[in-house]
Amino acid sequence: MPPNPVRLATRAVIVHKHRLLLVNAWPAGRSTLLCAPGGGVESGASLPDNLAREVREETGLTVRVGAPCLINEFYDPRSSFHQVEVFFRCAIVGAATIPEDWQDPEKIVSDHIWASEHEISDLNVKPDSLAIIAFENDHALSYDALEPIVL
Template structure:
């Protein structure tokens, strides 16, 4: 298996709603939702990477806060292993209604703001997401799991 890929993700709340995006490109036919973000590039801080990734995927400007969850997942068949560092984030401009979904990698083409109860009804990862987002705790660890389509 390859060395783990490091990624950063943003837990952005607007009132009681959390921003989630589709996790796979449309051709995969997956209904999995996750937080906006992506792979960390060498030479940029985690915060710089997260600001760039959220801007690329959604067109939103954010201010990055504390890490609230570490998530790890793998796809053994593909030899893929990723570690996500999930940060609290706030919108630094606007109210989030003017999203522009222009992901250069062509993955994110859907986004929605969901309440905790709506998130519970969605196929989403990580499983501890709601617990981490809607609590005062920081740095939960969601154990590694196989990717589920």
């Protein structure tokens, strides 16, 4: 059986009022794992366009997509799922309020959290370097080596 193709995804690093936006992208909150909003890339649209669409679907927010800041990849050895994610720094355009009852069309995102740099250390967040990337002043592109997925 041929291996599954590598999935390409985009993620948004959105820091507003010294807080990073995180989402729980596990239906019905079946995991406590939090990540940056974003998702799979659809063919025929640029990475920034895909990301703006994903952020809008998952949060209702409109963003301006900036420079890439992190490339992360992970895999699930149980299913051979392998994903490469390109994280971009993003800025909110307009209101930064996510309605409490906001639901993405696929009903996957179960929670939105604005977390300070201090609060992130108490949360289950992947990738591990996300907080450093979000809150550091160095805007160089970073790479996280392949790691197993952790639920």
